[in-house]
Amino acid sequence: MANPSVAVAEQFDDMPQQLEASTLGMWTFLATEILFFGALFLSYIIYRHTYVHAFAEAARHTKILHGSINTGLLMTSSLTMSLAIHAAQKGRQRPLLGFLLLTIFLGCCFLGVKGLEYKSDIDDHLVPGQHFTRNIPVQGQLFWYLYWMMTGVHSLHLAVGIGVLAFIAWRAGRQKYSAYYHNPVLISGLYWHFVDVIWVWLYSLFYLVNRY
Amino acid sequence: MNLLNPPVVPPKTYFWVWFALLLLLLLNWGLAQFNLGPFNLVATLAIPFVQMLLMLLYLMHVRYNAPLTRVFVAAGFIWLAIMADLTLSDYLTRGSVPGTLRKSWEHGAWPPTTTQAPARANS
Numbered sequence: 001m002a003n004p005s006v007a008v009a010e011q012f013d014d015m016p017q018q019l020e021a022s023t024l025g026m027w028t029f030l031a032t033e034i035l036f037f038g039a040l041f042l043s044y045i046i047y048r049h050t051y052v053h054a055f056a057e058a059a060r061h062t063k064i065l066h067g068s069i070n071t072g073l074l075m076t077s078s079l080t081m082s083l084a085i086h087a088a089q090k091g092r093q094r095p096l097l098g099f100l101l102l103t104i105f106l107g108c109c110f111l112g113v114k115g116l117e118y119k120s121d122i123d124d125h126l127v128p129g130q131h132f133t134r135n136i137p138v139q140g141q142l143f144w145y146l147y148w149m150m151t152g153v154h155s156l157h158l159a160v161g162i163g164v165l166a167f168i169a170w171r172a173g174r175q176k177y178s179a180y181y182h183n184p185v186l187i188s189g190l191y192w193h194f195v196d197v198i199w200v201w202l203y204s205l206f207y208l209v210n211r212y
Numbered sequence: 213m214n215l216l217n218p219p220v221v222p223p224k225t226y227f228w229v230w231f232a233l234l235l236l237l238l239l240n241w242g243l244a245q246f247n248l249g250p251f252n253l254v255a256t257l258a259i260p261f262v263q264m265l266l267m268l269l270y271l272m273h274v275r276y277n278a279p280l281t282r283v284f285v286a287a288g289f290i291w292l293a294i295m296a297d298l299t300l301s302d303y304l305t306r307g308s309v310p311g312t313l314r315k316s317w318e319h320g321a322w323p324p325t326t327t328q329a330p331a332r333a334n335s
Contacts, residue, residue: 049304209244
Protein backbone atom coordinates (compact mmCIF):
# COMPACT_ATOMS: atom_id res chain seq x y z
CA MET A 1 0.00 0.00 0.00
CA ALA A 2 1.57 3.23 -1.11
CA ASN A 3 2.11 5.91 1.48
CA PRO A 4 0.85 9.09 -0.23
CA SER A 5 3.32 11.27 1.69
CA VAL A 6 6.27 9.49 0.04
CA ALA A 7 6.37 9.70 -3.72
CA VAL A 8 8.79 7.75 -5.88
CA ALA A 9 11.52 10.09 -7.14
CA GLU A 10 10.61 11.19 -10.64
CA GLN A 11 13.47 9.38 -12.41
CA PHE A 12 12.21 5.97 -11.23
CA ASP A 13 9.28 3.88 -12.41
CA ASP A 14 8.47 2.42 -9.02
CA MET A 15 9.81 1.90 -5.49
CA PRO A 16 11.61 -1.44 -6.14
CA GLN A 17 13.55 0.22 -8.95
CA GLN A 18 14.43 3.12 -6.66
CA LEU A 19 15.59 0.67 -4.01
CA GLU A 20 17.78 -1.16 -6.50
CA ALA A 21 19.39 2.12 -7.57
CA SER A 22 20.03 3.10 -3.93
CA THR A 23 21.56 -0.31 -3.22
CA LEU A 24 23.79 -0.02 -6.26
CA GLY A 25 24.92 3.44 -5.18
CA MET A 26 25.69 2.25 -1.66
CA TRP A 27 27.75 -0.67 -2.97
CA THR A 28 29.69 1.75 -5.19
CA PHE A 29 30.56 3.71 -2.06
CA LEU A 30 31.39 0.50 -0.17
CA ALA A 31 33.76 -0.52 -3.01
CA THR A 32 35.78 2.64 -2.29
CA GLU A 33 35.74 1.68 1.39
CA ILE A 34 37.02 -1.81 0.52
CA LEU A 35 39.96 -0.17 -1.26
CA PHE A 36 40.52 2.30 1.58
CA PHE A 37 40.76 -0.42 4.24
CA GLY A 38 42.38 -2.75 1.68
CA ALA A 39 45.42 -0.47 1.38
CA LEU A 40 45.87 -0.61 5.16
CA PHE A 41 45.48 -4.41 5.19
CA LEU A 42 48.05 -4.58 2.40
CA SER A 43 50.54 -2.57 4.48
CA TYR A 44 49.92 -5.02 7.30
CA ILE A 45 50.64 -7.99 5.01
CA ILE A 46 53.87 -6.47 3.70
CA TYR A 47 55.24 -5.54 7.13
CA ARG A 48 54.16 -8.77 8.76
CA HIS A 49 55.93 -10.66 5.98
CA THR A 50 59.00 -8.44 6.37
CA TYR A 51 59.29 -8.43 10.18
CA VAL A 52 57.81 -11.80 11.10
CA HIS A 53 59.35 -12.04 14.57
CA ALA A 54 58.85 -8.44 15.62
CA PHE A 55 55.18 -8.70 14.59
CA ALA A 56 54.72 -11.95 16.49
CA GLU A 57 56.24 -10.36 19.60
CA ALA A 58 54.27 -7.13 19.24
CA ALA A 59 50.95 -8.93 18.67
CA ARG A 60 51.18 -10.70 22.04
CA HIS A 61 50.45 -7.40 23.76
CA THR A 62 47.00 -6.74 22.28
CA LYS A 63 44.12 -7.16 24.74
CA ILE A 64 42.43 -10.33 23.51
CA LEU A 65 39.59 -10.17 26.05
CA HIS A 66 38.53 -6.67 24.97
CA GLY A 67 38.86 -7.69 21.31
CA SER A 68 36.77 -10.85 21.71
CA ILE A 69 33.99 -9.13 23.67
CA ASN A 70 33.87 -6.40 21.03
CA THR A 71 33.60 -8.97 18.22
CA GLY A 72 30.61 -10.55 19.98
CA LEU A 73 29.04 -7.12 20.54
CA LEU A 74 29.38 -6.12 16.89
CA MET A 75 27.99 -9.44 15.63
CA THR A 76 24.99 -9.08 17.91
CA SER A 77 24.50 -5.50 16.72
CA SER A 78 24.46 -6.86 13.16
CA LEU A 79 21.68 -9.23 14.22
CA THR A 80 19.60 -6.42 15.75
CA MET A 81 20.22 -4.30 12.64
CA SER A 82 18.93 -7.13 10.45
CA LEU A 83 15.88 -7.50 12.70
CA ALA A 84 15.28 -3.73 12.36
CA ILE A 85 15.37 -4.17 8.58
CA HIS A 86 12.89 -7.01 8.82
CA ALA A 87 10.58 -4.89 10.98
CA ALA A 88 10.85 -2.06 8.44
CA GLN A 89 9.98 -4.38 5.55
CA LYS A 90 6.91 -5.57 7.46
CA GLY A 91 5.98 -2.00 8.36
CA ARG A 92 6.11 -2.64 12.12
CA GLN A 93 6.91 0.73 13.66
CA ARG A 94 7.65 -0.10 17.29
CA PRO A 95 9.98 -3.08 16.69
CA LEU A 96 11.77 -1.01 14.02
CA LEU A 97 12.50 1.80 16.48
CA GLY A 98 13.35 -0.66 19.27
CA PHE A 99 15.86 -2.66 17.22
CA LEU A 100 17.46 0.52 15.87
CA LEU A 101 17.96 1.83 19.41
CA LEU A 102 19.34 -1.54 20.51
CA THR A 103 21.80 -1.48 17.60
CA ILE A 104 22.91 2.03 18.56
CA PHE A 105 23.31 0.90 22.18
CA LEU A 106 25.49 -2.09 21.17
CA GLY A 107 27.58 0.20 18.95
CA CYS A 108 28.13 2.53 21.92
CA CYS A 109 29.13 -0.46 24.09
CA PHE A 110 31.70 -1.38 21.44
CA LEU A 111 33.19 2.12 21.56
CA GLY A 112 33.19 2.04 25.37
CA VAL A 113 35.12 -1.24 25.50
CA LYS A 114 37.46 0.09 22.83
CA GLY A 115 38.08 3.19 24.96
CA LEU A 116 38.99 1.05 27.98
CA GLU A 117 41.28 -1.01 25.77
CA TYR A 118 43.00 2.11 24.40
CA LYS A 119 43.52 3.35 27.95
CA SER A 120 45.14 0.05 28.90
CA ASP A 121 47.29 0.11 25.72
CA ILE A 122 48.50 3.62 26.56
CA ASP A 123 49.32 2.56 30.14
CA ASP A 124 51.39 -0.32 28.71
CA HIS A 125 53.42 2.12 26.57
CA LEU A 126 52.17 0.67 23.31
CA VAL A 127 51.96 3.97 21.44
CA PRO A 128 54.77 4.13 18.83
CA GLY A 129 57.32 6.82 19.52
CA GLN A 130 59.88 7.77 22.15
CA HIS A 131 58.09 6.11 25.04
CA PHE A 132 57.34 2.84 23.25
CA THR A 133 57.89 -0.18 25.48
CA ARG A 134 61.37 -1.77 25.40
CA ASN A 135 59.87 -5.31 25.56
CA ILE A 136 59.07 -5.30 21.86
CA PRO A 137 61.64 -5.15 19.02
CA VAL A 138 61.76 -1.71 17.43
CA GLN A 139 60.02 -2.87 14.22
CA GLY A 140 57.10 -3.90 16.41
CA GLN A 141 56.20 -0.22 16.40
CA LEU A 142 54.97 -0.75 12.83
CA PHE A 143 52.48 -3.31 14.12
CA TRP A 144 51.28 -0.89 16.77
CA TYR A 145 51.17 1.99 14.31
CA LEU A 146 48.87 -0.10 12.09
CA TYR A 147 46.86 -1.17 15.15
CA TRP A 148 46.12 2.43 16.19
CA MET A 149 45.51 3.55 12.64
CA MET A 150 43.22 0.70 11.59
CA THR A 151 41.20 0.28 14.78
CA GLY A 152 41.01 4.07 15.04
CA VAL A 153 39.63 4.50 11.55
CA HIS A 154 37.29 1.59 12.17
CA SER A 155 35.97 3.18 15.37
CA LEU A 156 35.49 6.42 13.47
CA HIS A 157 33.38 4.52 10.92
CA LEU A 158 31.38 2.98 13.73
CA ALA A 159 30.81 6.41 15.30
CA VAL A 160 29.55 7.66 11.94
CA GLY A 161 27.30 4.58 11.76
CA ILE A 162 25.86 5.40 15.18
CA GLY A 163 25.16 8.94 13.98
CA VAL A 164 23.44 7.67 10.83
CA LEU A 165 21.32 5.18 12.79
CA ALA A 166 20.39 7.88 15.30
CA PHE A 167 19.04 9.95 12.41
CA ILE A 168 17.19 6.92 10.99
CA ALA A 169 15.77 6.14 14.44
CA TRP A 170 14.58 9.73 14.82
CA ARG A 171 12.82 9.48 11.46
CA ALA A 172 11.42 6.06 12.37
CA GLY A 173 10.05 7.56 15.59
CA ARG A 174 8.16 10.07 13.44
CA GLN A 175 6.72 7.17 11.39
CA LYS A 176 8.52 8.13 8.19
CA TYR A 177 9.06 4.53 7.13
CA SER A 178 6.54 1.96 6.03
CA ALA A 179 6.40 -1.43 4.35
CA TYR A 180 6.27 0.57 1.12
CA TYR A 181 9.13 3.00 1.77
CA HIS A 182 12.09 2.00 3.95
CA ASN A 183 15.09 2.35 1.63
CA PRO A 184 17.19 4.44 4.11
CA VAL A 185 16.90 1.67 6.73
CA LEU A 186 18.22 -0.92 4.25
CA ILE A 187 21.03 1.33 3.01
CA SER A 188 22.28 2.30 6.47
CA GLY A 189 22.06 -1.39 7.40
CA LEU A 190 24.48 -2.18 4.55
CA TYR A 191 26.95 0.34 6.00
CA TRP A 192 26.56 -1.08 9.51
CA HIS A 193 27.21 -4.65 8.36
CA PHE A 194 30.18 -3.51 6.32
CA VAL A 195 31.82 -2.00 9.42
CA ASP A 196 31.28 -5.38 11.08
CA VAL A 197 32.95 -7.19 8.16
CA ILE A 198 36.03 -4.98 8.54
CA TRP A 199 36.18 -5.69 12.28
CA VAL A 200 36.12 -9.48 11.75
CA TRP A 201 39.39 -9.13 9.83
CA LEU A 202 40.91 -6.70 12.33
CA TYR A 203 40.12 -9.14 15.14
CA SER A 204 41.82 -12.04 13.38
CA LEU A 205 44.90 -10.08 12.30
CA PHE A 206 45.55 -8.03 15.44
CA TYR A 207 44.38 -10.21 18.33
CA LEU A 208 44.99 -13.82 17.31
CA VAL A 209 48.62 -13.78 16.12
CA ASN A 210 50.95 -16.05 18.10
CA ARG A 211 48.73 -16.42 21.15
CA TYR A 212 49.92 -19.88 22.17
CA MET B 213 11.90 -14.87 -8.45
CA ASN B 214 11.45 -11.22 -9.31
CA LEU B 215 14.88 -9.74 -8.64
CA LEU B 216 13.49 -6.23 -8.36
CA ASN B 217 11.42 -7.32 -5.38
CA PRO B 218 13.87 -8.86 -2.93
CA PRO B 219 12.14 -11.34 -0.64
CA VAL B 220 11.76 -10.48 3.02
CA VAL B 221 14.37 -12.65 4.76
CA PRO B 222 12.79 -14.45 7.73
CA PRO B 223 14.29 -13.58 11.17
CA LYS B 224 15.11 -17.27 11.61
CA THR B 225 17.77 -16.94 8.91
CA TYR B 226 19.29 -13.94 10.72
CA PHE B 227 19.40 -15.85 14.00
CA TRP B 228 21.10 -18.83 12.34
CA VAL B 229 23.72 -16.57 10.75
CA TRP B 230 24.32 -14.84 14.09
CA PHE B 231 24.72 -18.21 15.78
CA ALA B 232 27.17 -19.38 13.10
CA LEU B 233 29.15 -16.13 13.39
CA LEU B 234 29.53 -16.52 17.15
CA LEU B 235 30.46 -20.19 16.78
CA LEU B 236 33.15 -19.26 14.25
CA LEU B 237 34.40 -16.53 16.59
CA LEU B 238 34.80 -19.12 19.35
CA LEU B 239 36.52 -21.51 16.95
CA ASN B 240 38.88 -18.77 15.78
CA TRP B 241 39.73 -17.77 19.35
CA GLY B 242 40.12 -21.41 20.42
CA LEU B 243 42.41 -22.45 17.57
CA ALA B 244 44.64 -19.45 18.24
CA GLN B 245 45.44 -20.85 21.69
CA PHE B 246 47.30 -23.83 20.20
CA ASN B 247 50.49 -24.00 18.20
CA LEU B 248 49.33 -25.55 14.95
CA GLY B 249 52.33 -24.45 12.90
CA PRO B 250 51.39 -22.97 9.55
CA PHE B 251 47.76 -23.99 10.14
CA ASN B 252 47.38 -21.08 12.60
CA LEU B 253 47.72 -18.64 9.73
CA VAL B 254 45.32 -20.67 7.59
CA ALA B 255 42.72 -20.62 10.38
CA THR B 256 43.03 -16.91 11.10
CA LEU B 257 42.47 -16.19 7.41
CA ALA B 258 39.88 -18.85 6.53
CA ILE B 259 37.55 -18.22 9.48
CA PRO B 260 37.07 -14.46 8.96
CA PHE B 261 36.65 -15.21 5.25
CA VAL B 262 33.73 -17.55 5.97
CA GLN B 263 32.30 -15.01 8.44
CA MET B 264 32.59 -12.29 5.79
CA LEU B 265 30.78 -14.49 3.23
CA LEU B 266 27.94 -15.17 5.68
CA MET B 267 27.54 -11.46 6.37
CA LEU B 268 27.73 -10.46 2.71
CA LEU B 269 25.34 -13.13 1.43
CA TYR B 270 22.68 -13.10 4.14
CA LEU B 271 22.91 -9.96 6.27
CA MET B 272 23.83 -7.67 3.38
CA HIS B 273 21.41 -9.52 1.07
CA VAL B 274 23.91 -10.07 -1.76
CA ARG B 275 22.30 -13.47 -2.25
CA TYR B 276 18.99 -11.77 -2.98
CA ASN B 277 20.32 -8.78 -4.95
CA ALA B 278 19.90 -8.10 -8.65
CA PRO B 279 22.76 -9.34 -10.90
CA LEU B 280 24.00 -5.80 -11.59
CA THR B 281 24.35 -5.12 -7.86
CA ARG B 282 26.28 -8.36 -7.44
CA VAL B 283 28.68 -7.28 -10.18
CA PHE B 284 29.31 -4.05 -8.26
CA VAL B 285 29.91 -5.99 -5.04
CA ALA B 286 32.40 -8.23 -6.83
CA ALA B 287 34.08 -5.21 -8.46
CA GLY B 288 35.17 -3.81 -5.09
CA PHE B 289 36.95 -7.04 -4.22
CA ILE B 290 38.41 -7.48 -7.71
CA TRP B 291 39.98 -3.99 -7.56
CA LEU B 292 41.38 -4.93 -4.15
CA ALA B 293 42.85 -8.13 -5.62
CA ILE B 294 44.47 -6.13 -8.44
CA MET B 295 45.99 -3.69 -5.93
CA ALA B 296 47.28 -6.55 -3.77
CA ASP B 297 48.63 -8.48 -6.75
CA LEU B 298 50.59 -5.58 -8.24
CA THR B 299 51.97 -4.43 -4.88
CA LEU B 300 52.97 -7.87 -3.62
CA SER B 301 54.53 -8.86 -6.93
CA ASP B 302 56.98 -6.02 -6.25
CA TYR B 303 57.62 -6.58 -2.54
CA LEU B 304 57.78 -10.37 -2.58
CA THR B 305 60.17 -10.62 -5.54
CA ARG B 306 62.69 -7.94 -4.54
CA GLY B 307 66.20 -9.32 -4.66
CA SER B 308 65.19 -12.47 -6.50
CA VAL B 309 65.36 -10.86 -9.94
CA PRO B 310 68.91 -9.94 -11.12
CA GLY B 311 69.48 -6.22 -11.45
CA THR B 312 66.61 -5.16 -9.20
CA LEU B 313 66.61 -3.59 -5.78
CA ARG B 314 67.68 -5.70 -2.85
CA LYS B 315 65.16 -6.50 -0.18
CA SER B 316 64.94 -3.35 1.84
CA TRP B 317 65.25 -5.17 5.16
CA GLU B 318 68.44 -7.06 4.34
CA HIS B 319 70.50 -4.06 5.35
CA GLY B 320 68.12 -2.89 7.97
CA ALA B 321 67.38 0.47 6.43
CA TRP B 322 65.78 2.18 3.50
CA PRO B 323 67.08 3.15 0.96
CA PRO B 324 69.01 -0.07 0.38
CA THR B 325 72.69 0.62 -0.07
CA THR B 326 75.95 -1.28 0.15
CA THR B 327 78.11 1.80 0.72
CA GLN B 328 79.29 2.81 4.17
CA ALA B 329 77.64 5.73 5.85
CA PRO B 330 79.84 8.87 5.52
CA ALA B 331 82.11 9.50 8.50
CA ARG B 332 81.15 12.35 10.77
CA ALA B 333 82.94 15.62 9.95
CA ASN B 334 84.19 16.26 13.50
CA SER B 335 85.53 12.78 14.25
